[in-house]
Amino acid sequence: MTARRYGDLVVYRRLLRQARSFWPHLIGIFVLSLMAVPLALLLPLPLKLAVDSAIGSHPLPSFLRGLLPLHTAHSSAAVLALSVGLLIAITLLVQLQALATWLLQTYTGQKLVLEFRALLFGHVQRLSLAYHDAKGTADSTYRIQYDALSIENVMITGAIPFITAGLTLLGMFYVTARIDWQLALVALGMSPILFVLAWTFGQRLRNRWREVKRLDSSAMSVVQEVLSSVRVVKAFGREEHEQERFLRHSSMRLSEQVRLVLLQGGFDVFVGLTIAIGTAAGLFIGVLRVRSGALTLGGLLVVMAYLAQLYEPLKTLSKKIADLQAALAGVERAFALLDELPEVVERPNAQPLWRAAGNIAFGDVSFSYDGNRPAVQGVSFKVPAGTRVGIAGPTGAGKTTLVSLLMRFYDPTAGRILLDGVDLRDYKLADLRNQFGMVLQEPVLFSTSIAENIAYARPGATPKEIEEAAKAANAHAFIVRLPDGYQTLVGERGMRLSGGERQRISLARAFLKDAPILILDEPTSSVDMRTETSILEAMDRLMGGRTTFVIAHRLSTLEVCDARIKIEQGRIVNVSRTERYPRFFDLAGQMIDRAEGEN
Numbered sequence: 001m002t003a004r005r006y007g008d009l010v011v012y013r014r015l016l017r018q019a020r021s022f023w024p025h026l027i028g029i030f031v032l033s034l035m036a037v038p039l040a041l042l043l044p045l046p047l048k049l050a051v052d053s054a055i056g057s058h059p060l061p062s063f064l065r066g067l068l069p070l071h072t073a074h075s076s077a078a079v080l081a082l083s084v085g086l087l088i089a090i091t092l093l094v095q096l097q098a099l100a101t102w103l104l105q106t107y108t109g110q111k112l113v114l115e116f117r118a119l120l121f122g123h124v125q126r127l128s129l130a131y132h133d134a135k136g137t138a139d140s141t142y143r144i145q146y147d148a149l150s151i152e153n154v155m156i157t158g159a160i161p162f163i164t165a166g167l168t169l170l171g172m173f174y175v176t177a178r179i180d181w182q183l184a185l186v187a188l189g190m191s192p193i194l195f196v197l198a199w200t201f202g203q204r205l206r207n208r209w210r211e212v213k214r215l216d217s218s219a220m221s222v223v224q225e226v227l228s229s230v231r232v233v234k235a236f237g238r239e240e241h242e243q244e245r246f247l248r249h250s251s252m253r254l255s256e257q258v259r260l261v262l263l264q265g266g267f268d269v270f271v272g273l274t275i276a277i278g279t280a281a282g283l284f285i286g287v288l289r290v291r292s293g294a295l296t297l298g299g300l301l302v303v304m305a306y307l308a309q310l311y312e313p314l315k316t317l318s319k320k321i322a323d324l325q326a327a328l329a330g331v332e333r334a335f336a337l338l339d340e341l342p343e344v345v346e347r348p349n350a351q352p353l354w355r356a357a358g359n360i361a362f363g364d365v366s367f368s369y370d371g372n373r374p375a376v377q378g379v380s381f382k383v384p385a386g387t388r389v390g391i392a393g394p395t396g397a398g399k400t401t402l403v404s405l406l407m408r409f410y411d412p413t414a415g416r417i418l419l420d421g422v423d424l425r426d427y428k429l430a431d432l433r434n435q436f437g438m439v440l441q442e443p444v445l446f447s448t449s450i451a452e453n454i455a456y457a458r459p460g461a462t463p464k465e466i467e468e469a470a471k472a473a474n475a476h477a478f479i480v481r482l483p484d485g486y487q488t489l490v491g492e493r494g495m496r497l498s499g500g501e502r503q504r505i506s507l508a509r510a511f512l513k514d515a516p517i518l519i520l521d522e523p524t525s526s527v528d529m530r531t532e533t534s535i536l537e538a539m540d541r542l543m544g545g546r547t548t549f550v551i552a553h554r555l556s557t558l559e560v561c562d563a564r565i566k567i568e569q570g571r572i573v574n575v576s577r578t579e580r581y582p583r584f585f586d587l588a589g590q591m592i593d594r595a596e597g598e599n
Contacts, residue, residue, distance in 0.1 A: 138221030150330030198321035358385035358547030365415035390561035441522035443506035445494030457513035473507035500531035
């Protein structure tokens with residue numbers, strides 16, 4: 001997924017919509033930031049008083065005379081004390097303003113990032129499996145974890161300081177012009193040069209940042225891939241190879257980062273040189289005006305102090321234009337993720353589904369992952385509620401694709417699938433998937449307790465219900481032998497437990513969910529014969545009264561089925577019936593025979 005190019009106005013408009021609920025906070029930050037402008041204007045005032053009225057003989061400005069008693073208004077000591085007091089008071093106000101701004105910025109920024117990350121994470125979960133199969137997870141993880149931070153960098157540490165710096169510049173220019181308009185014009189004459197520099201470098205910096213982020217995401221994908229497959233890496237002794245692969249990706253990122261720093265450094269040099277030229281010109285003209293008597297020494301010091309402060313917002317404005325490019329590149333990547341559309345979507349008037357009976361019908365269903373090579377072709381069969389259907393076939397034949405289509409992880413490219421006579425696409429998506437219980441070949445456990453893993457199927461389950469589900473799955477006995485029982489932490493992906501133990505917890509989860517339709521995908525392929533017997537016994541109980549699809553290579557697993565479907569190269573090549581459960585024999589046989597006739 002490449003980062004899409006958005007115009008700056010489009011990005012800012014979307015950011016404002018995203019931050020709509022935080023507008024009062026942003027306005028508060030803006031107001032607090034504006035308070036820095038008059039405080040910055042007041043900072044040179046104590047120095048002017050000390051030089052012109054305490055050291056020199058100039059009278060105090062009229063608006064300050066009321067702060068001193070009349071008999072001390074001309075006292076150098078009193079004026080010096082006033083200058084010191086004002087300096088302390090103004091500095092204290094500056095610090096309090098900075099503290100209040102910092103606190104509000106931190107709170108608002110973190111809340112903005114949290115909300116944006118939650119939006120991205122929720123959207124990624126809604127994207128189709130086809131997207132995740134094609135793109136992987138590392139890039140999406142990077143965009144959620146790192147690119148989401150860009151909303152804070154743009155809205156709070158970027159845009160607000162940019163606007164505040166602009167207003168500060170106007171205020172400083174006005175005050176400086178009141179003292180000496182010629183010096184003010186000299187200082188302001190540097191601003192067009194700075195803005196041209198910022199615009200010229202800004203676009204190049206944005207492109208560099210896009211590439212840095214892409215390479216950063218690529219290096220992260222190597223780390224995630226290796227750590228998730230660390231057993232395979234160790235088994236084949238490929239640690240050095242993976243180390244070299246990581247260093248290769250990281251070195252590419254490092255080279256791009258160095259080029260970016262050189263570009264940024266060049267911009268900083270030009271900005272610093274431009275400001276130095278403006279300051280030197282202001283100093284030269286100011287000294288000439290002091291010598292001519294048009295400006296006092298204190299006035300020159302104040303003007304030079306204001307010039308320094310005048311150049312600070314100018315410097316901020318120009319640098320923010322450049323610095324924002326990194327944040328804007330991250331925002332573009334985050335919005336590109338949000339703009340990805342799920343392939344499996346819920347229809348506007350989808351109907352609810354409380355509990356299905358379990359009648360399944362595939363009607364001439366075809367599907368392709370890449371749009372070229374079909375994974376399933378023209379599959380048709382019908383299964384009455386409560387029937388146990390075994391699906392067999394070589395690896396890659398399309399067995400798992402069939403059940404993935406049944407759960408609407410993907411939608412058929414042709415044909416349709418009916419549940420209780422209704423097309424799957426006409427149901428609410430969450431309601432549809434709630435009708436299925438699933439036990440996979442490699443059970444998926446989360447890094448939490450056994451009880452929470454079982455209750456993942458039904459979060460509101462009571463401890464007694466969890467225990468009953470574990471007993472039904474033949475898992476209770478080994479769980480209670482563990483030091484912490486049901487509160488035992490299973491580790492990442494359940495690796496602190498054996499394969500058979502993980503599988504029985506997965507079965508317990510399916511028991512607790514009590515769904516009307518079961519999908520058992522190679523549930524005993526990775527366990528020994530003794531554990532398989534225990535799992536098969538639990539599976540037999542679990543399948544009772546439920547429509548069940550069992551995918552397996554071992555014939556012993558398929559013996560519990562009422563009918564078997566053999567699939568090769570995406571097509572049904574054989575259908576057979578069993579007499580293990582004669583109560584389903586006639587009805588299942590009729591359905592299967594009909595499916596054979598259709599094929």
